[in-house]
Amino acid sequence: MATALLTEGIAAADSFQCPVAYTAGLMHDIGRLALMKSFGAKRYADFVRAAGTSAQPLTEIELEHFGIDHCKIGKLLLQHWRLPEDLAEAATHHHSPESWSANRMLRTLGCACAVSATLGFAAVTRPQAPLSDIILAALPNNLRSQFLNSPEAVEAALNERVNSLQGVKPAGPPKTKN
Ligand SMILES: [Fe+2]
Numbered sequence: 001m002a003t004a005l006l007t008e009g010i011a012a013a014d015s016f017q018c019p020v021a022y023t024a025g026l027m028h029d030i031g032r033l034a035l036m037k038s039f040g041a042k043r044y045a046d047f048v049r050a051a052g053t054s055a056q057p058l059t060e061i062e063l064e065h066f067g068i069d070h071c072k073i074g075k076l077l078l079q080h081w082r083l084p085e086d087l088a089e090a091a092t093h094h095h096s097p098e099s100w101s102a103n104r105m106l107r108t109l110g111c112a113c114a115v116s117a118t119l120g121f122a123a124v125t126r127p128q129a130p131l132s133d134i135i136l137a138a139l140p141n142n143l144r145s146q147f148l149n150s151p152e153a154v155e156a157a158l159n160e161r162v163n164s165l166q167g168v169k170p171a172g173p174p175k176t177k178n
Helices: 002-013 021-027 030-039 041-052 058-066 070-080 085-093 104-118 133-138 141-149 151-165
Strands: none
Touching (some): 002 021, 002 104, 002 151, 030 058, 104 133, 104 151, 141 151
16 A cells, blocks of 8 residues: 555656556555465465565565566466556566666556665565665655655655555544543
């Protein structure tokens, strides 16, 4: 959900009319659910444990565990459902910045995915590398400044929106007893 909100936010900040931005952000990691459903909770838990302590790219660890990564299986699933090709492209290439230049939606989503992971919203908790120059360069100027100057503020704002959509009420002041 954080990636969906960020994809939409980056598109808006960049004056990019992208009707599928939020949906692409929501669906880009659908392959993770497909892996969990296809291979079972135990194997997926083993994968999460291995991935959490490894510096190896996540997609490589998935290939070793499942013989396919979440990008490829996500693409196959979205194509099977006959959803727009933009969504399948997003699932396929969101971890491949070298594929982003020709596709603005993909670049927007890829940036959002990387930023949300850096801020701690990743599906698999693991050490996060700092944002690459490619990703920083692709961010709209105002968001790049916000992120570089105060990532905590961006994280807090994103947390507030995610919680609001999930119906989580912010903690109020402690109740006093009469
Ligand atoms: Fe992913």
